[in-house]
Amino acid sequence: MERTRFHGQADTVFRDRAEAGRQLARKLEPFRDSTAVVLGLPRGGIPVAFEVASALHLPLDVIVVRKLGLPLQPEVAMGAIGEGGARVVDRPLMAYAGVSPGQVEALEKAERAELEDRVRRLRSGRPRSDLRGRTAIIVDDGVATGATARVACAVARQLGAARVVVATPVAPREALAEIVEADAVECVSTPDSFFAVGYHYGDFRATTDDEVLALLDRAATFVVPPPQAEN
Template sequence: MVVFADRRDAGRQLARRLEHWRGHDVVVLGLPRGGVPVAYEVAKALGAPLDVIIVRKLGLPFQPEVAMGAIGEDGARMLNRHLITRAGVSPEEIDEVEARERAVMEERILRFRRGRARISLAGRTALVVDDGIATGATANVACQVARHLGAARVVLAAPVAPREAVEHAEGADEVVVMSMPREFMAVGMHYNDFSPTSEEEVIALLDAAAAPREKDEAAGPDADEDVGIPVGDVILAGHLQVPPGATGIVVFAHGSGSSRHSPRNRYVASVLQEAGLGTLLVDLLSAEEELDRANVFDIGLLAGRLEAVTAWLGTRADTRGCAVGYFGASTGAGAALQAAADPASPAAAVVSRGGRVDLAGPRLGEVRAPTLMVVGSRDEYVLELNRQAQSLMTCPTRLAVVAGATHLFEEPGTLSEAAELARDWFVEHLHGSPGDRPPGGPVSGG
């Protein structure tokens, strides 16, 4: 019986079996939590990027340990229709279970990736790695999710697995397992040290794997960096990310009490980046200015800062030709719309999430950029304010109501729905050549 010292040792040995993938367009995907230390060693040995692939089981409502399906990122969902019909589970019950599990999944994604976008699998080989395979159920779902996310080829790899699990592997084009014992009891029996992997260890390994890649990207034409933006006597802190070939960039105007570190806005930014859009998450006030709560609600001040930040984008070679969009949350939406109302504004699109769009006041009728207002159905006060504001606007507008969401979109699945609505709006209005865009357009240098 093959016994590994620990997961790191297993990863190094597994990497030798996968050496033929070095130099190919491969993304190594670790299954959290125990699969990530193994995957880290594989990625390091192959010189390949490392990411996590997160799946969640959808348990029967009355028997949660029995899976009626599973979900993954980007809306991936696999259902056992035969079991669902036999168990008499309604579509509403399926949606309820999925919403609950998707909320858990999104929270883990935010925690593990720390605001980084998912590494694209489009047209690439996905190398799905776990510390061992028992029944194969989770690994099979992960392979199907990788395919859903665009992988051209899927390889499942693990240090140890029972032969029957390998023979019945689904979704993978290739399965690589080092040890397939005839009498398989448990994965942990094949390790001297099989102590639990903590979430902190997963985060540390992902950070360590991402650091060289992010450094290389920042050094090239595609930016992913912390920036300081001079505006008058203050320096505004922000984080700029510009994916390869970006034709549009979205500037985030945060709400009161929030900042560029907001996990919700960072999640939305990651969704936009996956669609090829650049993002700038920026604090429109300095730390000292934020101490005065009056500044937080000074929409004129915030709108002026947003205009200055947009002008700064025009001074950079990598963002000068990008169409500009504004994403405003809460009070930030009022600032975004007031800035977009300026006749000289280059804003080509605006999205408000739970926004106090009414704070733009009489300037609402001057906004030319197509505007999407996303509001939760349970955020009744803000919903009514958005309806009133929409009646005053003359530009193309849409009010999208997310069912079950309150002001902060904390309910299962609601933040992802809001992010997808924003993504589709910005993709429609910011992509394409400048001549194809609505009023507003690429930012230019001063």
Template sequence: MVVFKDRVDAGRQLAEQLESLRGQDVVVLGLPRGGVPVAAEVAQALDLPLDVIVVRKLGVPYQPELAMGAIGEGGVLVLNNDVLSLAQIAEDELAAVERRERAELESRVIRFRQGRERQRLTGRTALIVDDGIATGSTARVACLVARGLGAAKVVFAVPVGAADSIRDLPGADEVVCLSVPRQLIAVGYHYFDFTPTTDDEVSALLGAADRRQSRRRMAPSGSERAAAPEAGSELPPADDAEVVIPVDTIVLGGHLRIPPAATGVVVFAHGSGSGRYSPRNRFVADVLHRAGLGTVLLDLLTEEEETDRANVFDIGLLAHRLSAVTGWLGTRPDSRSLPVGYFGASTGAGAALWAAADSGGRIAAVVSRGGRPDLAGRRLRQVHAPTLLIVGGADTIVLELNRQAQAALGGSSRLSVVPGATHLFEEPGTLAQAADLARDWFVDHLAPADRKPAARTAPSRAGTRATGATE
């Protein structure tokens, strides 16, 4: 049985099987929500535009799981005349169901796209991607809707799927599936990490893909690149690039982004089982970019090291590597003069505070999101960087641990509680609230006084509580 590490891993493996589509007129369409992280990796690997295909099933009024049709964006309506006839559905009944589902569809479109235009499908290939297919009802509807929106060819691609459902996709010209188990009990059984995807993460992935395509369109031609001067002996600015960072005898993978006129750079310390491709941390990083802050998303452990769970909780090892990455930033022309902050999630928060304590004042601010600052132990008293602890109100055990850790911190600190949020901030809007709080903290403590915004609005503050602020 093929098991994927997470949706990012599944997307990368799927992209390898779709290499033939590179350079063609293709739009990658993720099925919200779980299909979007998979689709985002496919789009990035093949350098293709990314969008979502939002569909709604029209269920028979007295048997909603039975589809009598489906709707999609652009007014697309697909009807199953056989079901309509057998169920004896009157026109007014059909119209009522369509009105209700159309309202929900439009609401989802607004949430996911946030004003972005839908990618045109007319005459193009629609590559529809999901994280798995069980019954196949959503996949069938999506294929029909893509065809209704003018797609010349429809390819459905998925990491894992039930054999019967894979065979029964009449709307698809081609189906690509990496794993077809003899019996599919649940799609989630084929992933080590099948954490639910949030609306915020879908929006962040779509926004990142749009920016990537915009940079591609504005990139210089081959002749312009040839005319450019050769790089000198110093490392060139990354702006937005995958990087490798040597630490002791190993090499860490990371993603560095430095916006123009950046006022600081934030290094992310991910939690257990997460890494630089975490949709949640990428979402937070995107919020920081818009505020003029650079970010480093990195994996503090190699793939081999991650297999030993003891390494995941070796806070001293993680802190040492975080410090090494900070030193690496000091060697680059695009980051050497920028103040540095740490953003730690889960166990990564303990590593961030440990490294801040050992930094000799190099770290300007620390933010912990759903973190375990208590794992820094006695070093908490040596942390003098201004520290913000963000915890979900429903994450009661971690909230108490954060209160205890805050009392031990040696410098100024604040505890902000996001009401209703659980440990992973999966509830609608809660991750955005945490990202806004982190952004404001870093802007306050990293940006020079003459570079800070005159005023900021942070609607997410309405539901937070600040305690222990000593600034």
């Protein structure tokens, strides 16, 4: 695996997610017309990912993940689950926190139900993109702590991705440095003063499920290269 790298400039403010996606696409130009798959994190990452996929002539899909938080500190991820039975667990953290396998199984059962419900709503009958042997470009509208991006990387790799790239319009440098699960990280803006993702957008209205579905429908019309395993 390559050393994780990231590139960005400070203090950029985006008009909206579409503009952010177009700027991000320029940083991902080497992937144009490749066999990579763009995976947007619902919901806010989808408008950004749509622009990336459109500009680079790549297929667009969602990557749905659910965090498995510690029972007494749910904000702290001890693992995550994804589609296709993908499951990532930090066993050393489990042992340190005194979490039993039974507790993890009970939590996973509850979170799996939520995940499958969201998958049904957002995928709407579409088959999941085959990631085996391909590059997965995971896109969100911003990274604050990096936790969601990290678990998405692990899930994508468990689903067969040969290489994983995290791409985002804005994030603090220290959060990007923590995404060690990615082979590369691309970022447009790494402001010195980072308060929240929405602070760096003029329009940061919530993205709805209907908007996500409409973008995925439009993306299905893209002309993209046939999937091939990468060497």
